[in-house]
Amino acid sequence: MREGGGSLVPGAQRRKWLAVAVLVALGCLVVPCQAQDQDPPAVLAPSAASDAVRAYKVLDQHCARCHQTGRLKRSVAAGDLGNVLDLDALARRADLVRPGYPDASSLFTVMQTRHMPNDVTNGFGDLKEPSVEEIAAVRTWIAGLRAVSRCVWGVTDTEDVDALIRADQQGADPETARFRRYVQLSHLGTSCGGKSQLDAYRQALVKLLNSVSRAPKPLRPDNVDIRGSFIAFDVRNLGWSPDEWEAIAKQTPEATRPNLGSDILESSGSRQPLLRADWLAYALSEPGNYYARLRIPVRERNFDAWLGFTGNIDLAQTRVAGVAQSAVTGAARTFLRRADKDGRVLWEAFDFVPGTGEQSDALTNLSNRLSRGAGDDVAEGAEQSRLLFQLPNGFFGSAVFSADGTRRDEAKEIGTESHVSELAGRATGGGLGCFVCHQPVLLPFQDDLRGIAMEEVSQSGGGANHLVSQAELDALLANDANAQTIVLRSAGIGPDLTIDGLEPIHALVLNYLRALDIRRVAREMGRSVQQISQTLEKLDGDLAPAARRLRQGVITRAEFDWLASELVEDTDQRQSIRPHADDLRLSLWSDKPSYKAGEAAYFFASSTQDCHLTLISVDAKGLATVLFPNDFNPDNLLKARQRLRVPGPADEFRFRLRTVGEEMIVGICMAGGRTSPPGVFHDFERQRFTSLGDWEAFLRDELAADSKERAGGGTVQRAKLVSGRKRRDTVPARSDPTPLPQARDAIVIKID
Structure with missing residues (x-):
């Protein structure tokens, strides 16, 4: 594709796969998030001997241990991907798979670049990396996929939304209507997922609302439409005031707020009585919002009074346990379980710094204080405490307090927890993120220190009645889990519910955070795809990379929030906040998504970090040519956040x-x-533009060269080039065998 032919594609932006960041949620409160032993969910392998079967076998062999709920070697799925064996679901994930185009699919590129499987690349255990043939099998499956059928989405038109809310308000008396609030799920359910998909998201929403409720009874909201894609409830049934709803609603991005009729706003007394379920989950998962809605006190000394435990504790039911080395912190932890006379439960975990030697003393002293009826429940020497507690409606809440008793938004890193928090992301903080691991309450754990504590208690003459036996501990954990199951069912929530193999509230949050294509953007903004596309075409400057990529693929949520301020017609809503991105990410786009035969094409690239760019053209026959760097322009450094055009204004060549x-x-x-x-x-x-020959063959060459570099260097034989010649090239030794830091993107253009 030099001065002659060439080709491209409406390209899905190669969003860096979440799994590359390996967001492994390894727990908030209890010791290890242990390996699962439950039966795997009903994920069926493809029945025919096909490309899908071969891809399934590869994913089962190399990916399921970290990314398939029911087969995990840890308690929760890594990378927020829990259904890697559900090939149909993968094919609908725009951030993972671009049907027909594996080079634009991060599921393939993270394997091609050896960034996955992560446990192999990081040397965790004696595991083998996927073979060249296995990676090719995944590629072949994606290449053979047809475009995912256009699913039929639920109600999104403003007129339909207005009609539903208006009808609901008219069915209530004016006083009640002022407290009615609405949450929309229609953009989450599709004909591809069927009724069960929408129902699962509805249950997730109900769990979310009850998890931030101060009311004494579980909330069961009303369906506004027959499909259950809109729900309504009285905000007072959460124990909230209308102002507390407004405090959350005003955080909604202006560009995606539905433009409801003035009569609806007047009847509700709210500027924004309707919110989207996934955004609401995202907003309430922020610790500040979570703590504020539950009114959790800033100081731990006020916590018992807030919870209603002061003067109401059943001291005989208090128990103490501990572990010598937590899988989360790598250090000691003590656990205190208390219950009030109504049966509500509070678990508190105390984190100790490794090597302080205070764990056993803290356990003994705590037991002695409790046996004397002392009210002090803070273990001496602990760096922080993490709490799981029952709300008045029976659902569980969580909080984190520092050593001085001050509430924290995020847990302090203790011992090896810097590694865990890097993996676990939101799950290591306070609030809803804690329940990514703790479903429904604490995970079973082995008490290590009863024997040591019993010996010290006998020497000190203190009481040991609060030290728990392993059998009693197991029974308490099982009873708490069973009680929570009953509470979930009372609210219409399946106790074993997962969405895509993930905890349901977390799945709602991720639905908001994942990459968006232009269809999703149009739905969120209540406009047509054509209207959005026309506006994007006009954007230039710093907005151009994200705007062009949205027309040809997907963009991140942060990029959309940035773009959205330019997509709205009301200039008062516009903002200029550049999305912050630390991860290396490459963006490609062309000056047009389609061309007439014989037209000259220009390609653009930008990156979030400095990197050296290689642009490769793959024509309709599968032959690959490096367009950049080339003899005319050999310097391929792409500076962070600068746009590069190929060919450049001064280059003496064109691509037609x-x-x-x-x-x-x-x-x-x-x-x-x-x-x-x-x-x-x-x-x-010898070549002004480097020929790579057959693209499929080159990808095998790339893996061979990478393997040779990691093994100490040497020579590799290239596949036959177009001329029929074979070449042998020398590759350097690589001192660091870990995967090379890089970013990939691919676009496809149409030529008429």
């Missing part, structure tokens, strides 16, 4: 697209000073 059909442009940007990906060797004295 001659062949009708599609052509793909693949971008590979190498960080860390490396200028080319493995397997790419330039010789501009």
Whole structure:
């Protein structure tokens, strides 16, 4: 595709797979999030001997242990992906799979670049990485997928939303209508997922609302439409005031607020009586919002009074346990379980700094204080405490307090927890994130220190009646879990409910945070795809990379929030807040999504970090040519947040697209000073544009070169080039065998 032919594609932006960040939620309160032993969910392998079968076997062999709920080697799925064996669901995830285009699919590229499986790349255990043939099997499956059928979505038109809310308000008396609030799920349920998908999200929403309720009874909201895609409830049944609803509603991004009729706003007395379920989950998962809605006190000394435990504790039911080495912190922990006379439960975990030697003393002293009826329940020497407690409606809440008794939004990193918090993301903080691991309450754990404490108690002459036996501990944990199951069912929530293998509230949050395509953007803004596309085409400057990529693929939520301020018609809503991005991410786009045969094409690239860019054209016959760098412009450094145009204004060449059909442009940007990906060797004295030959063959060459580098360098034989010649190239030794830092993107353009 030099001065001659070429091709490209409406490309899905290669969003960095969440799993690359390996957001492994390893628990908030209890010791290890242990390996699962439950039966796997009903995920069926493809029945026919097909590409799907081969891909399924590869994912089962190398990915299911971390990404398939029911087969995990830990309690929760890594990378917020819990259904890797559900191939149909994967094919509908725009951030993972672009049907027909594996090079635009992060599920494939993270394997091709050896960033996955993560436990292999980080040397966790004696595990083998996927073979070249296995990676090719995943590629073949994606390449053979047809475009996912356009699912039929629920009600989204403003007129329909207005009609539903108006009818609900008219069915209530004016006083009640002023307290009615609405949550929308219609954008989450589709004909592809069926009624069960929408019902699962509805249960997740009900669990969310009850988890932030101060009311004495579980909330069971009303369905506004027959499908259950809109729900309504009286905000007083959460124990909230209308102002507390407004405090959350005003945080909604202006560009995506539904434009409801003035009569609806007047009847409700609210500026925003309708919120989207996934955004609401995201907002309430922020610790500040969570604590404020539950009114959890800032100081731990006021916590018992707030919970209603003061003067109401059943001291005989208080129990103490401990572990010598927590899987979360790598240090000691003590656990205190208390219950009030109404049977409500409070679990508190005390974190100790490794090597302080205070664990056993703290356990003994705590038991002695309790046996004397002392009210002090803070273990001496602990760095912080983490609490799981029952709300008045029976659902569980959580909080974190520092050593001085001050409430914390995020748990302090203790011992090895810096590693855990890096993996676990939101799950290590206070609030709703804690329940990513703790379903329904605490996980079973082994009490390590009863024997030591019993000996010290006998020596000190104190009481041991609060030290728990393992059998009693197991029974308490089981009873608490069973009680929570009853509470969930009373609110119409399945106790074993997961969505895509994930805890349901967390799944709602992720639905909001995942990458968006132009169809999703149009639904959220209540406009047509054509209207959005026309506006995006006009955007330039700093907004251009995200705007062009949204037309040709997907963008992150942060990028959309930035773009949305320019997509609204009301200029008062516009903001100029650049999304912050630390991760290396490459963005490709073309000056147009489609071309006439013979037209010249221009390609653009930007990156969140400095990296060296390689642009590769793959034509309709599968032949690959490096477009950049080239003999005309060998310097391929792409500076962070700067736009690069290929060909540049001063370049003495043009790319003309001659062949009708599609052509793909693949971008590979190498960080860390490396200028080319493995397997790419330039010789501009012989070729002004480096030919890679057959693209499928090159991908095998790339893996071979990468393997050779990690093994100490040497020579690799290239596949046959177009000329029929074979080449042998020397690859350098790599001192660091870990995966090379890089970002990839691919776009496809149409040529008419």
